[in-house]
Amino acid sequence: MSEASAPHAADRRELTAAQRNAVAELLRVSPVADELGRRFVRAGHELHLVGGSVRDALLGRLGDDLDFCTDAHPDETLRIIKGWAESIWETGREFGTIGAQRDGLRLEITTFRAESYDQVTRNPVVVYGTSLDEDLKRRDFTINAMAVSLPEHRFTDPHGGLADLSAKVIRTPSTPGESFGDDPLRMLRAARFAAQLRFAVHPDVHVAMTEMAADLDRITAERIRDEFTKLLCGADPITGLRLLVDTGLAERFLPELTGLKLEIDEHAQHKDVYEHTLTVVENAVSYEEEGCDFILRMAALLHDVGKPATKAVGSDGRVSFHHHEVVGARLTKARMKAMRYPKEVTAKVTALVALHLRFYGYGRGEWTDSAVRRYVADAGDLLPRLHKLTRSDCTTRNRRKAAQLAADYDALEDRIARIAAEEDLARVRPDLDGNAIMELLGVPPGPVVGRAWKHLKEQRLEHGPLDRDAAEAELLRWARAEGLIS
Incomplete structure (x- = not known):
């Protein structure tokens, strides 16, 4: 070993020892794991903390979910934890996993695996293994192929997971x-x-x-x-x-993401729409207040997927993507449906994609109070996310332009707040409800009531709140125009 490499090797040994001690300390202050280990040993079986639990312990972020493996089969595991666990579930039994809860910790105990795959659907065919080494070898990555045996806290790392964790490298055991x-x-x-x-x-x-x-x-x-x-x-x-x-x-x-690399941005401020999109996602993350907002991130990722299909080059050579938000919303809905996302999640992401361009043009001073009301009404409970998405979409490198866009959106938010203080913008409803409409027009429930309700809502958006007399007069005027009354 050369003199130059010796200090590095020493540092690596010190790091390894420190991290091993960290695992032991984390387990020491979490006696549930040791208690469980002693129960398995008394029953003549092994128990090891494994996978993501060991990885996260080494990273100093061990949570409340602990993963274990054992040579005991599910029936034996159930006998060992019965009377000790506060609750037990068997939803993963067919894969050899028994779940339990104790002192606020969720524990999953899985029999050693030596599973194979059917090579057609790639679904696992569970085969019980006979050793810890065999179990660790079948795991996905070396950083997930480490174990701490309980209750003695013996550390096992046959595939160099600790070194890969230190180097921040993802590598496979095989x-x-x-x-x-x-x-x-x-x-x-x-x-x-x-x-x-x-x-x-x-x-x-x-x-x-x-x-x-x-x-x-x-x-x-x-x-x-x-x-x-x-x-x-x-x-x-x-x-x-x-x-x-x-x-x-x-x-x-998700081919739409790759497709963005083929298109240049209409403002020619970015290498391509793909790079712009990644910047928007990064910006959206920075606007999150607590935890991951998947709906916001997904909308940021897909907000420009309609551009490839709407690209046009004008006579002056400028590139445009007219109505790409409409096409993008349709593509977003189809893609998220194909990926089996829940309908309510898909609907929210699709709505944000459809609305993300609405703000542009506000700075030209063309918006009336009616336009602001419609913006708020169309966004509904997505308005806070739409604010964040719109701000995230400003990725221009032109500082003057960026400052102007930010100022324009500040002004829009202030205007929304002002109008909201005067009107109930969070609940834009017609000034008469269905019962009042039926009573005034003398009609039963049905399509006429729906049409009248929609007309009054349009009036509410256009002119703001109407008092009772004005609302009734407008309803009667509409009904006469529709030939419903004389």
């Missing part, structure tokens, strides 16, 4: 090709961990992700959706998104 061949979803998980932990994937992993991207087609939309959601909600979603595009994985389930 070759990447073997690991991804077992379960192609692991390619998406690699991008997800890159986003969550701010880690880089090992070059060999990157190559395998690129070469095997098409294998992701065998994975169900629901599993892809869940991993992608976690990626987008990561601490650094941009790193994960770039990895999806660069390896070709995005093309398999």
